[in-house]
Amino acid sequence: MKRIIGTEEAIKRWDAFADTYSKTHTEQGDLHKEVLLNPTLFSLMGNVENTIVLDAGCGEGYLSRILSEFGASVTALDYSPRMIEIAKERTPEDLLIDYKQGNCENLNTIEDKSFDLIVSNMVIQDLANEEKAFQEMYRLLVDGGSFIFSILHPCFVTPECGWEKTDSGEKLHWNVDNYFYEGAYEQDLGDKEKMILFHRTLTSYINTIIQTGFVLESIVEPKPSIEMLKKYPSFEEDFRCADFIVFKLKK
Numbered sequence: 001m002k003r004i005i006g007t008e009e010a011i012k013r014w015d016a017f018a019d020t021y022s023k024t025h026t027e028q029g030d031l032h033k034e035v036l037l038n039p040t041l042f043s044l045m046g047n048v049e050n051t052i053v054l055d056a057g058c059g060e061g062y063l064s065r066i067l068s069e070f071g072a073s074v075t076a077l078d079y080s081p082r083m084i085e086i087a088k089e090r091t092p093e094d095l096l097i098d099y100k101q102g103n104c105e106n107l108n109t110i111e112d113k114s115f116d117l118i119v120s121n122m123v124i125q126d127l128a129n130e131e132k133a134f135q136e137m138y139r140l141l142v143d144g145g146s147f148i149f150s151i152l153h154p155c156f157v158t159p160e161c162g163w164e165k166t167d168s169g170e171k172l173h174w175n176v177d178n179y180f181y182e183g184a185y186e187q188d189l190g191d192k193e194k195m196i197l198f199h200r201t202l203t204s205y206i207n208t209i210i211q212t213g214f215v216l217e218s219i220v221e222p223k224p225s226i227e228m229l230k231k232y233p234s235f236e237e238d239f240r241c242a243d244f245i246v247f248k249l250k251k
């Protein structure tokens with residue numbers, strides 16, 4: 001579990017997985033994003049019209065496209081060249097999104113205080129050096145700017161977790177183990193792809209936020225709305241424990 005791969009290998013894995021990953025994404029992202037993450041992110045962001053936004057780890061770019069349609073001026077950044085290629089292919093000509101290839105842990109080609117808002121959706125748990133990335137996000141924000149990020153909920157999604165089921169497959173409860181392990185672990189994402197994620201405790205995240213200088217403004221553990229439950233009844237189980245946690249920080 002402790003094996004750590006380098007950035008080159010991590011980029012290769014995301015490149016190889018990019019096409020499969022993108023097939024699960026519509027213009028609202030995948031189902032978990034449509035039901036849980038998007039409503040939370042948009043309520044935390046508020047009105048983005050005329051704001052200068054960085055989508056850090058944009059993937060195939062659905063969130064950048066929505067933000068651009070809402071009137072934000074968007075820079076979309078990812079370290080996987082294939083992800084950026086797909087995001088560009090999916091972007092209509094009238095949306096002026098500035099795509100950049102780059103690593104969230106070192107964005108020294110971008111000037112200080114370039115953005116009003118930085119959003120990073122399901123990326124931070126991919127980073128080997130999240131402290132460096134937080135410092136970069138802090139540097140890139142204007143004074144008073146916001147950094148909003150979502151991650152797998154570290155208290156429930158640990159290197160050893162999953163449903164305890166009866167022999168007939170009925171879900172009894174969600175098991176959690178190895179919460180205090182901090183470091184890399186592999187997770188199956190596609191049929192054959194294994195991705196490297198980094199687990200950290202909630203304490204580590206919050207201490208990193210404080211040490212970077214951010215003010216913690218809000219935390220949300222997303223639950224499905226009544227409307228979303230009507231559309232996707234299987235999300236009822238998301239009332240049992242939280243898959244995600246979303247932070248809003250202020251510089």
Ligand SMILES: C[S@@+](CC[C@H](N)C(=O)[O-])C[C@H]1O[C@@H](n2cnc3c(N)ncnc32)[C@H](O)[C@@H]1O
Pocket residue numbers: 014029056057058059060061062063077078079080083102103104105120121122123126127
């Ligand atoms: C789970 S996907 C999320 C993509 C997108 N934010 C979304 O919500 O659909 C994680 C993305 O982060 C990118 N990524 C991971 N680590 C990165 C890093 N250090 N710098 C830039 N991009 C990174 C990956 O290439 C991948 O596209």
